[in-house]
Amino acid sequence: MIMLKFIKSLRIAAATLLIAGVFAGAAQAAGDAAAGAEKATTCAACHGANGISEIVTYPILAGQYSSYLVHALQSYRDGTRENAIMAGFAGALSDQDIADLAAYFSSLPGPLRTADRP
Numbered sequence: 001m002i003m004l005k006f007i008k009s010l011r012i013a014a015a016t017l018l019i020a021g022v023f024a025g026a027a028q029a030a031g032d033a034a035a036g037a038e039k040a041t042t043c044a045a046c047h048g049a050n051g052i053s054e055i056v057t058y059p060i061l062a063g064q065y066s067s068y069l070v071h072a073l074q075s076y077r078d079g080t081r082e083n084a085i086m087a088g089f090a091g092a093l094s095d096q097d098i099a100d101l102a103a104y105f106s107s108l109p110g111p112l113r114t115a116d117r118p
């Protein structure tokens with residue numbers, strides 16, 4: 001009987017964790033492009049005023065997939081993607097900053113595209 005109760009509470013705990021995980025995922029995905037625009041002023045020096053840099057060493061961010069931008073910024077922040085410049089900028093960003101910046105840059109029109117298929 002006690003064992004059964006224990007298993008039941010374990011299942012409830014697992015379900016709660018699962019639900020919490022789903023909500024955490026949703027919260028992370030919800031970036032605010034307007035807030036991102038304000039946070040992007042420091043980025044403009046290198047990545048261009050509208051996320052379109054004129055200098056080849058600074059990647060174009062405008063129109064990039066939001067999930068790609070989130071992944072790139074998280075990777076600079078945790079060091080899995082190594083770049084001395086971006087480590088400094090990404091290191092100061094919160095998860096919400098990253099979501100907002102990604103929402104902003106992905107919303108901009110940009111020249112990024114995949115190659116045309118023959």
Ligand code: HEC
Pocket residue numbers: 039040042043044045046047057058059060061069072073081082083085086089090101
């Ligand atoms: C001093 C110049 C500079 C500033 C300011 C700067 N970046 Fe960067 N950023 C770079 C460079 C250089 C790279 C390429 C690094 C590499 O090779 O991984 C880069 C790469 C990136 C990438 C990866 C792009 C890709 O196509 O993989 C993202 C995303 C990014 N920056 C976002 C930002 C954001 C957001 C800000 C503002 C918070 C910012 N950067 C500020 C210089 C800068």
